[in-house]
Amino acid sequence: MSDHARSNGIxxxxxPQEQAKxxxxxxxxxxxxxxxxxxxxxxxxxxxxxxxxxxxxxxxIFAYIEDGEVRAASExxxxxxxxxxxxxxxxxxxxxxxxKGLGTELMGRVIRAARNRGVHLIYMSCLASNAKxxxxxxxxxxxxxxxxxxxxxxxxxxxxxxxxxxxxxxxDRMGFMMAVLDLQRRVVKAA
Numbered sequence: 770m771s772d773h774a775r776s777n778g779i780x781x782x783x784x785p786q787e788q789a790k791x792x793x794x795x796x797x798x799x800x801x802x803x804x805x806x807x808x809x810x811x812x813x814x815x816x817x818x819x820x821x822x823x824x825x826x827x828x829x830i831f832a833y834i835e836d837g838e839v840r841a842a843s844e845x846x847x848x849x850x851x852x853x854x855x856x857x858x859x860x861x862x863x864x865x866x867x868x869k870g871l872g873t874e875l876m877g878r879v880i881r882a883a884r885n886r887g888v889h890l891i892y893m894s895c896l897a898s899n900a901k902x903x904x905x906x907x908x909x910x911x912x913x914x915x916x917x918x919x920x921x922x923x924x925x926x927x928x929x930x931x932x933x934x935x936x937x938x939x940x941d942r943m944g945f946m947m948a949v950l951d952l953q954r955r956v957v958k959a960a
Contacts, residue, residue: 778835780874781944783842785824791832792820794839799864805899806861808919827852831878833862833871837951840866843875845882845891852886858893858924860902872905880909884926885937893922 783791795806795816804810811819823830823844833841841862848855858879862872883891893911895902897918906913911922 778833778840779944779947780831780833780871780878781947782878782941783823783830783832783839784945784948787839787948788820788823790834790837790839791823791830791842792817794832794842794863795820795861797863798861802861802864805896805902806859808894808896829879829882831875831882833866833875834947834951835866837954841871841875843872843879845879845886845888847886847888848892852888854887854889856883856886856888856891858883858891860893860905867901872901873908876905876909880924880926881937883924885929885934887929888926891924891926893924895920895922 796813798806800810827847829845831843832839842860844859846857846859847853848857858876860872860876880891893902893906897915897920899920903913903920906922906924909924911924913920913922
């Protein structure tokens with residue numbers, strides 16, 4: 770499958786004005802998926818607050834979008850006030866969309882984004898029981914270690930180059946066009 774298009778959806782960066790799509794995705798996660806994503810059970814109000822601040826912390830979010838709805842998302846969060854040496858990655862995939870390679874593809878986008886921002890080390894943490902996240906981390910050559918019921922993964926991205934920067938820029942342009950078309954389709958549908 771192509772990086773941009775799948776039979777029913779696309780992978781692209783989410784823009785700040787799409788916070789509601791991100792929130793709705795997180796709210797649709799079942800109890801187990803929420804626990805795996807946040808390492809503990811979380812309420813709807815926690816998710817609403819979390820999503821409302823999706824860009825406050827300088828997060829970059831990539832999503833798989835099908836029929837106008839976010840069905841999977843990966844986040845890259847800077848650690849500190851500015852993009853520096855270290856960042857954190859997180860991933861969520863709705864149950865019906867698991868086992869389709871979306872997590873692996875989305876994590877690849879996060880790693881490239883980190884690379885292009887000069888990040889030297891990406892941290893991922895998950896519950897020891899989250900075998901799917903550990904498998905995705907291994908596919909991206911993460912070093913995994915077990916600590917008190919959690920697994921900490923560390924990924925060292927390559928240095929940015931012309932091609933990694935260009936690929937992200939081209940995808941951003943296409944993603945922005947897709948977001949505008951989606952907004953236009955929703956406005957026409959509502960009228």
